[in-house]
Every structure is written in structure tokens, then in C-alpha cells.
Amino acid sequence: MGEENGSTGATSGRSRRLGGSRRLPLRTVLIIIVFVPSITFAPLLASGMYQLSSQWRAEEAQLDLATTTVGGPAANLFFSLDRERRLTAEVQATPHSTTRDKLAKQRAETDQAVNAFRPLAALKPDYAQEGLTDAIARTERGLGLLDQQRQAVDAGWSSEQKAFDYYSGVLESDLSVLSALSQTDHAEVTSKAQTLVDLFWVVDMIGRQDAVLARGWEKGHLTREEYGLVADAIGTRKHLLRSRVIPSLTGNETKYATLTTSKAWETMTALEGRLVTSGTGVESDQVALREVGPAWRTSVDTVTKQLVELLSLRLENVARVGYTHAYQIFVIFISITSIGLLALGLVIFTSWRLTSILRRRILHLRQNAHELQERLPDVVSRLERGEDVDVDAEVRVIEPTPDELGELGQALNLASRSAVLTAVRQAEQHRGFQRMLQRIARRTQILIGLQLKKLDELERRHEDPEVLEGLFDLDHLTARLRRYEENLVILGGGQPQRRWRKPVRLLDVLRAAQGEVQDYRRIAIEVEGEPWVAERAVGPLVHVLAELMENATAFSKPLTPVEVRAAPVSRGIAVEIEDRGLGMEPEQYAAANALMHSPPQLDVMTHADDVRFGLYVVARLSAGLGLQVELRPSAFGGTRVIVLLPEPLVVERPRAVPAPPAELSEEVPQGGPSGPQPRPQEGTAGPRPPYEDAQLPTRSRGRAMAYVTAPAAGSPDRDEAPPSPDLQPLPQRVRQANLVTELRVPADRDEQTDQDIWAVRDRPARSSATIGAFQRQSRRRRTGDDAFESRPDGSPEPGSPTTED
Numbered sequence: 001m002g003e004e005n006g007s008t009g010a011t012s013g014r015s016r017r018l019g020g021s022r023r024l025p026l027r028t029v030l031i032i033i034v035f036v037p038s039i040t041f042a043p044l045l046a047s048g049m050y051q052l053s054s055q056w057r058a059e060e061a062q063l064d065l066a067t068t069t070v071g072g073p074a075a076n077l078f079f080s081l082d083r084e085r086r087l088t089a090e091v092q093a094t095p096h097s098t099t100r101d102k103l104a105k106q107r108a109e110t111d112q113a114v115n116a117f118r119p120l121a122a123l124k125p126d127y128a129q130e131g132l133t134d135a136i137a138r139t140e141r142g143l144g145l146l147d148q149q150r151q152a153v154d155a156g157w158s159s160e161q162k163a164f165d166y167y168s169g170v171l172e173s174d175l176s177v178l179s180a181l182s183q184t185d186h187a188e189v190t191s192k193a194q195t196l197v198d199l200f201w202v203v204d205m206i207g208r209q210d211a212v213l214a215r216g217w218e219k220g221h222l223t224r225e226e227y228g229l230v231a232d233a234i235g236t237r238k239h240l241l242r243s244r245v246i247p248s249l250t251g252n253e254t255k256y257a258t259l260t261t262s263k264a265w266e267t268m269t270a271l272e273g274r275l276v277t278s279g280t281g282v283e284s285d286q287v288a289l290r291e292v293g294p295a296w297r298t299s300v301d302t303v304t305k306q307l308v309e310l311l312s313l314r315l316e317n318v319a320r321v322g323y324t325h326a327y328q329i330f331v332i333f334i335s336i337t338s339i340g341l342l343a344l345g346l347v348i349f350t351s352w353r354l355t356s357i358l359r360r361r362i363l364h365l366r367q368n369a370h371e372l373q374e375r376l377p378d379v380v381s382r383l384e385r386g387e388d389v390d391v392d393a394e395v396r397v398i399e400p401t402p403d404e405l406g407e408l409g410q411a412l413n414l415a416s417r418s419a420v421l422t423a424v425r426q427a428e429q430h431r432g433f434q435r436m437l438q439r440i441a442r443r444t445q446i447l448i449g450l451q452l453k454k455l456d457e458l459e460r461r462h463e464d465p466e467v468l469e470g471l472f473d474l475d476h477l478t479a480r481l482r483r484y485e486e487n488l489v490i491l492g493g494g495q496p497q498r499r500w501r502k503p504v505r506l507l508d509v510l511r512a513a514q515g516e517v518q519d520y521r522r523i524a525i526e527v528e529g530e531p532w533v534a535e536r537a538v539g540p541l542v543h544v545l546a547e548l549m550e551n552a553t554a555f556s557k558p559l560t561p562v563e564v565r566a567a568p569v570s571r572g573i574a575v576e577i578e579d580r581g582l583g584m585e586p587e588q589y590a591a592a593n594a595l596m597h598s599p600p601q602l603d604v605m606t607h608a609d610d611v612r613f614g615l616y617v618v619a620r621l622s623a624g625l626g627l628q629v630e631l632r633p634s635a636f637g638g639t640r641v642i643v644l645l646p647e648p649l650v651v652e653r654p655r656a657v658p659a660p661p662a663e664l665s666e667e668v669p670q671g672g673p674s675g676p677q678p679r680p681q682e683g684t685a686g687p688r689p690p691y692e693d694a695q696l697p698t699r700s701r702g703r704a705m706a707y708v709t710a711p712a713a714g715s716p717d718r719d720e721a722p723p724s725p726d727l728q729p730l731p732q733r734v735r736q737a738n739l740v741t742e743l744r745v746p747a748d749r750d751e752q753t754d755q756d757i758w759a760v761r762d763r764p765a766r767s768s769a770t771i772g773a774f775q776r777q778s779r780r781r782r783t784g785d786d787a788f789e790s791r792p793d794g795s796p797e798p799g800s801p802t803t804e805d
Contacts, residue, residue, distance in 0.1 A: 030355040038348045045340035052333035058127035058185050059326040065125060066181040066193065067319045070132065073117040074177045077139075078200060079308075080110040081174065082207040085167035088153055089211040092160045093219070107150065114143050132180040139173040146170070160215050161225075168208060175200055189322040195248040196314045198240050203307050205237035209272075210300050213289075217296075221286040227275075234272050251317065256310045264302035271296050361405050365412060368398055372416045379420055383427035394420050441488040448482045476515070483516050483546055487617045490543075495624070498539040503651045506531040506566055506573065509538060513545035514564075519553040522560070528567035530653065537649040540621045544629075547614040548577050548641050556581035556638055573645040581638040589631050595619050596629045625649070 024032075065071065087103040121140040124133070149166050152158035158166075178200055182193030212229050216222040222230065241260065249257050259265060278287055379389050395417045398409035455475045462468060489495070507527045514520050533541060545564075552562040556579040566575045584592070592615060599619035622629045628644040 030359050034348065034351040034355055037351060038344060041344055041347060045344060049333065049337050049340065052329060052336060055185060056326055056329040056333055059189075059322060059329065061125060061127040062129055062181075062184045063189070063319060063322040063326060065128060065132070066184070066322075067315070069123070069125070070120055070136070070177065071181050071315075073113065073120060074139075074174055074181070075200075075311075077110075077113040077117045078171060078174045078178070078204075080106070080113040081167055081171050082204065084110045085164065085171070085207060086211045086214055088163050088167065089160060089214040092153065092163060093215045093217070110146075114146065118143065129180050129183045131183070132177065135173065135176040135180045139170065139177055142166075142170040142173050164208075164211055164229075167211075171204055171207075175204065184322065186322060186325050189318060189325065192248075192314070192318045192321060195245060196311065196318055198244045199307060199311050199314060202237050202240050202245060203304060203311070205233040205240070206300060206304060206307070209233040209237075210296075213275075213296065216289050220289050222275075222289060223286060227287045230272075231276060234276070253310065253313055253317065256306065256313075259303075259306055259310070262303075262306070264299045264306075267295060267299035268303055271299070358405075365398070365405070365409055368409075368412060368416075372412075372419065376419055376423060380423050380427070383423065389420070389424055389427075391417065391420050391424060437491070438489055438494045441485045441494075444485045445482065445489075448478060448485060451478050452482070476518075479516050480518065483543060486543060487613060490617050490620050491613065498542075500535040500538045502535050503532045503654050504535070504538045506533050506575075509533055509542055510545060510564060510566065510575075512542045513549055516542070516546040517549045517553055519558075520549075522553055522558075523549055523562045523564060526563070526565045528565075531566070531568060531573050532651050532653050533645070534649050534651050537625055537645070540625045541627075541645070541649075544618050544621050544625075544627065544643065545575065545577070547618050548629075548643070551614055552577055552579035552581075552639070552641075555579070568650075569644070571644065572647045573650055575643040575645070576640060577643070578634050578636070578640045579638040580634070580636040583633055583638050584631075589633070592631045596622060596631075599623045 084103070084106045087099065087106050090099050091103050118140060120136050123136075145166070149158065149163065153163055175197070179197045182190060182197050184190050184193065209230050212222070212226050212233075216226060246257055246260070260269075275287070275289070278289075375394065379394055382389055395413070397413050401409070452475065455471055455478060459468060459471050459475065462471065486498075507525070507530070510525045510527065514523050514525065517523060549562065549564065556562065560580040562580075563578045564575065565578075566573060568574075595615055596619050599616065599622075618629060621627070622643075626646050626649070628642075628646075630642045630644075632640045632642065634640040
């Protein structure tokens with residue numbers, strides 16, 4: 001019985017793959033929407049912040065270098081070397097002890113300035129001005145020869161011009177350091193610092209002029225070369241003051257615009273005028289100097305002091321402008337950083353908030369779609385149960401909004417309504433199809449019932465063995481056809497109409513089910529005890545067992561037995577049907593058992609291409625009756641079906657109803673077939689037993705195999721209690737009773753094998769006299785019962801005692 005139970009026809013659903021490129025999840029898309037603008041905006045903000053921070057750090061570092069770190073030591077070194085240059089020239093011109101003391105004191109001050117400047121050579125500051133490191137290194141190299149130059153001056157090895165050139169060269173290197181410090185990243189600071197450098201050059205020109213003149217005061221004249229140095233220094237100083245320094249004075253520096261009109265300045269310029277005039281037009285190699293040394297010294301010291309004051313003031317102004325600008329950059333940096341971070345946070349928060357709202361709305365739509373997905377099967381289940389469904393009440397309308405998601409919600413509303421309405425229409429169409437299927441099946445059942453009555457009439461009327469044999473075959477086929485029509489009724493949602501008003505023995509139920517199987521000869525029935533089945537379970541149980549028995553015979557090899565065993569168990573009665581077929585795979589057993597636990601409803605028509613409707617019928621009837629059906633592998637290699645009848649379907653043996661006895665008019669041949677089968681009282685055709693060779697192999701626990709006739713009185717086909725003990729039973733065949741002693745065989749040889757019993761051969765028809773006698777005796781035996789039915793017009797059926805001899 002294996003293969004027909006193997007496939008349930010249900011295929012597992014498979015997920016559909018979207019065509020084209022891979023789609024990103026909604027959460028990923030929303031995260032991208034949030035972070036892409038933020039990630040794009042963050043580098044721009046970081047770049048601006050970095051530039052402002054770098055500019056602020058650079059200007060502040062450059063100002064620190066110009067004012068304190070490098071600028072201060074370089075300025076002190078400049079003034080110290082300038083004074084030492086003049087005193088060295090005076091000592092070389094007139095080596096007096098007073099002048100030497102001043103030079104020694106100045107050298108000590110210069111050494112302090114040199115010691116403060118030399119560490120700058122190892123300094124490698126960040127954001128330093130371009131060329132500053134080279135200028136410091138060049139100055140450091142010049143200072144390395146300072147001690148050697150001093151020794152040469154003291155020993156008289158160095159000339160005046162050589163000493164002048166050395167100090168002037170070191171001062172130029174120092175001025176290159178100051179000039180490099182003036183080149184900052186801020187244009188205004190650079191412009192103002194350039195004026196400051198020009199002032200240093202003015203002081204240097206005055207110092208050069210003073211150092212050269214210091215050599216000539218004692219001699220009273222200057223050489224033509226020395227005169228040229230003085231003239232060049234005067235011209236350079238005047239150019240710097242008039243063209244670059246005085247015009248650039250602003251603010252509190254304007255008070256030094258009158259520097260050139262001061263008394264000390266006028267005295268110095270007057271002395272310079274005399275010097276220039278005395279050297280003009282003179283052809284000699286010497287230029288005479290007048291005795292103006294004290295006046296020159298006083299005026300030069302005063303002018304130099306004023307220039308140093310202007311230098312200090314200018315330095316303060318440049319530092320103030322530079323630091324103010326650096327502070328402004330810092331404020332801008334902090335402001336832009338704060339605003340940028342706030343804007344970035346606002347962008348992230350706004351994007352996240354908007355995407356959260358969007359995602360919440362989309363999830364709300366998805367939740368509504370899931371609710372529809374869960375609600376639609378419930379609607380279908382209610383429709384399957386025959387309940388009425390209100391489409392408007394089942395559809396939950398989503399409030400539309402004036403945007404694309406609102407349109408999507410409106411589309412979901414229409415889809416929900418369309419889905420529910422379609423389910424209702426399909427249910428109504430299926431109900432209509434079920435009703436039509438039931439009407440067709442009912443009408444066919446009426447015709448089958450009439451056909452069975454007609455066959456019964458012909459069976460009673462004819463006594464020819466060959467005719468009876470054909471009639472019995474037709475009767476058997478018609479009984480099977482009736483079961484197939486009942487299958488249509490059951491699959492269409494109805495219930496079979498064969499019902500009984502009284503309990504029936506389980507053995508008779510099994511025989512009735514056996515009688516509806518085509519290859520009934522192969523079925524061996526074994527019942528332990530004498531259990532009875534409740535009247536409401538007789539019809540469905542006969543149908544279930546007949547389907548399972550036919551399955552067993554159809555899907556096992558011919559001539560192999562099908563064993564049917566029934567025995568009481570703790571929870572009712574267990575009926576086992578076991579074949580020796582090929583069996584099924586474990587997955588097929590699991591699918592079949594799942595079908596038995598959850599029989600299909602509306603979707604049964606989806607299995608229209610599956611010819612094995614017996615399992616669905618069994619599942620439907622078992623679910624309605626409360627039977628438990630389970631399929632297992634058999635030890636013989638086939639399939640073993642266990643049908644458990646619960647205790648409510650098992651009843652006690654009913655009390656027998658007495659009936660008037662009937663006398664046997666003539667001897668009934670032993671071993672003859674049973675007579676025609678009467679019908680149930682409700683007027684529907686009951687199960688028909690096999691009539692060809694009506695000896696059925698049946699065993700009872702504790703007894704040997706015995707041939708018994710087909711169901712007779714008390715069978716489920718007649719809805720009546722078993723015959724009274726007072727009534728004589730039908731004759732049964734006694735083996736070897738009519739044989740002479742010589743022909744009888746011992747009991748051990750007389751026993752037939754199971755194969756001989758199950759493989760019953762077709763036998764020639766019996767004599768008409770034997771069959772006729774058996775029929776007449778059977779009808780007389782049943783005269784006192786309801787074996788004969790009346791025609792619709794009230795006349796008795798043919799073959800009744802009133803119509804026979």
C-alpha cells in the first residue's frame with residue numbers, strides 16, 4: 001500500500017530572487033542617507049578648521065620668534081656689536097686707557113649678547129619664517145671669529161679697515177636675521193616689520209659713519225676711502241628715513257616724524273654737511289676734519305637714542321597688530337569650529353530624525369501588510385468553515401497622507417480590499433463548486449441505489465449460475481462505484497448518507513469494508529474478542545477501512561496477502577492493515593501522517609492531478625470521526641496502517657431482538673453462497689459483499705482459519721441486531737463431510753497453507769439446483785425479518801414469499 005501514500009502533492013514555497021542588481025535593505029539605505037551628507041560635510045569642515053588652526057598657530061609662533069625667542073637676542077646682539085665696533089675703532093686710533101676700559105666693558109656686554117644668541121643655532125621651531133635658520137647659522141659662523149678678531153685688535157695685528165669690515169659683516173648677518181623675522185604670514189605685520197628693519201639699517205648706517213669718523217678725529221683727516229664710506233652711509237640713511245621710515249609712521253609713531261628737525265639731528269646733519277663739503281673738489285688723498293668731535297658725539301648719541309625709542313615703539317605696534325590678528329584668527333577658528341560642529345550635529349540629527357520618521361512610516365505600512373498576511377488566512381479559514389465575512393469590517397483602512405507614502409498606503413488599502421474580496425469570491429465559487437459536486441454525486445448515488453435494487457431483484461429472480469455469477473460481479477462493482485461517489489461527496493464537503501441506528505460488530509464492519517475491495521480474496525481478517533462499534537461510526541469506518549484495504553491490495557504484488565488485525569487496546573480498538581508492497585520513503589510517511597493530522601480543506605482541489613484521493617478521504621473522515629490513523633513501515637517491507645478507534649466509538653454488545661423462527665423447507669447445501677444482501681433502512685445503498693465465491697477467509701483469535709459466508713443477518717449492511725439465539729443459523733460448510741472414508745485425508749494434510757487460502761482460484765459455476773435451493777432457503781430464513789423491501793408503489797419486491805411457490 002506504499003506508493004500511493006508517498007506524495008502529498010504539497011511543494012515547499014521558494015523565495016523569489018529579484019532580478020537585476022542586489023537590493024540594499026531599508027535600514028542600510030537610510031543609514032547611507034544620514035551619513036553621506038555628514039561624511040561629505042565633515043572633511044570640508046575639518047579642512048577649514050585645520051587651515052584656520054594652522055594659520056593661527058603659524059602667526060602666533062612667528063610673532064613669538066620675532067618678539068621674544070629670536071628677535072630679542074638678535075636686537076641686543078646688534079646694538080652690542082654696533083657699540084663695540086665704534087669703541088674698537090677709537091682704541092685703534094688712540095689707544096688710551098680710558099677708551100680701552102670702555103671697550104673691555106662693552107666686550108663683556110657683547111659676550112652676554114652672543115651667549116644669548118648662540119642657542120638659537122640649534123633651534124628648529126615649527127612655522128618659522130623662510131630663511132631664518134640660514135640667517136642664524138650665518139650669524140653664528142661670524143660670531144665664531146669674534147675672539148680671534150679681538151685678539152688681533154689687542155695685539156695690533158688687525159688694521160682698522162679689517163676690524164671695521166669684520167664687525168660690519170657680522171652686523172649685516174644679524175640684520176638678515178631681523179629681516180627674516182619680519183616676513184610673516186600676515187601682510188600687515190610684514191609691512192610694518194619691514195619699517196622696523198629699515199630703522200635697524202638707519203642705526204647701522206649711523207654706527208658705520210660714527211666708527212669711520214672715530215678713526216679720523218685723532219688724525220684730523222680721513223682717507224679718500226674712508227670719506228667714501230662715510231658719504232655712502234649718509235646717503236643710505238637719508239634715503240631710508242625720507243623714503244621708507246618717515247612715510248610709514250602711524251599713530252603714536254608720528255611724533256617721531258619731527259626727528260629730522262630736532263636740534264641734535266640738525267647738529268649731526270650740519271657736521272655731516274661740512275664733512276661732505278670739505279671733501280668735495282679736493283684732489284688730495286685726505287679729507288681734513290675740523291675739531292668738532294665733542295659736538296658730533298653728543299648729537300649722534302642723542303639721535304641714536306631717539307631712533308632706538310622709535311624702534312621699541314614700532315616693535316610694540318607690530319607685536320600688537322600681529323597678536324591681535326592671531327587672536328582674531330583664533331576667535332574665528334573657535335567660532336567656525338563651534339558653528340561647524342553644531343551644523344554637523346544638526347545635519348546628522350535632522351537626517352536621522354527624518355529617516356527615522358520615514359522608516360517608522362514604512363514599517364507601519366509593512367506591519368499593515370503583515371497583518372493582512374496574517375488576517376487573510378484567518379478569513380479563508382472562516383470561509384472554509386462556512387462563516388460569512390464582511391469585507392469592509394475585515395479591511396483596516398490606512399489613513400492616507402498627501403505624499404508618496406500616502407499613495408502607497410492607499411494602494412495597500414486597495415490591495416487589502418481586493419485580496420479579501422478575492423478570497424470571499426473564491427470561497428463562494430468553491431462553495432458553489434462543492435454544492436454542484438455534491439448534487440451530481442447525490443444524483444449518481446440515487447441511480448446507484450436504484451441499480452443495486454435492480455440487481456438485487458435480478459439476483460432473486462434468476463437461478464442460472466452463470467447469470468448469477470455475472471450479476472454478483474455487477475453487484476460488487478456497483479458497491480465500489482457507490483463508495484467512489486461517496487468520495488466525491490466527502491471531498492465536496494458533505495457526509496456520506498449511509499447511517500445505522502444500532503451498533504454493529506467490528507467483524508461485520510471489517511467484512512463490509514472487505515466486500516468493497518476489488519481483490520478481496522487476498523485480505524485476511526483477524527479479530528480478537530467481539531467488539532462492537534457505535535452506530536454513528538459504522539458508515540465512515542467502513543469507508544475508511546475499505547479505502548485502506550484497497551490501497552493495500554492495489555500497491556502490493558498480486559497473490560501477496562494483506563493482513564487485517566483488530567484488538568482492544570487501552571484507548572479503544574486498534575485495527576492494523578499490513579501489506580507486503582514496496583513501502584515508502586521516510587519523507588513520504590511523514591507527509592502522509594501530516595495529512596492525516598491536518599486534512600486539507602479548500603486547497604484539496606489543488607491536487608486535482610493526484611489520482612490518490614483515498615488518503616484525503618481517509619483524512620477527512622478520520623478527522624470528523626476522531627479516528628487516529630498512522631502509517632508506518634512494515635516488517636515485510638510494505639506499509640502498516642494503524643487505525644485507532646477511541647473509546648467513545650466502542651460500545652457494549654446490544655441485547656438481541658427476538659424474531660419469529662422460520663422452518664427450513666428443504667435442505668440447504670453446505671458450502672453454498674449466501675443470498676442477496678438487504679439494504680439499510682434509510683433507503684440508501686449499503687456496502688455490498690463479494691458474491692463470486694463468497695467464502696471469505698476470516699480468523700478469530702485462538703481458533704483455526706475457517707471459511708465463512710459473506711455478511712448476512714446482523715451485518716452493517718442491514719442496520720439490525722444479530723439474530724436471536726432461538727433462530728437457526730445459516731448452514732456452514734464442514735470440510736470432508738460428504739466424502740467417503742477412503743477419500744478423507746488426515747487433519748495435518750487437510751490443513752491448507754495461507755497461500756492456498758489467499759490465492760483462491762476461479763471455480764466453475766455451481767449447479768443451478770444447488771444455488772436455487774440455497775436462495776430459497778435463505779429467503780425463507782429471512783421471512784421474519786426486514787429482508788424484503790417494498791417498492792415505491794407499495795408492492796412487494798420480486799422473490800418475496802408472496803410471489804414465490
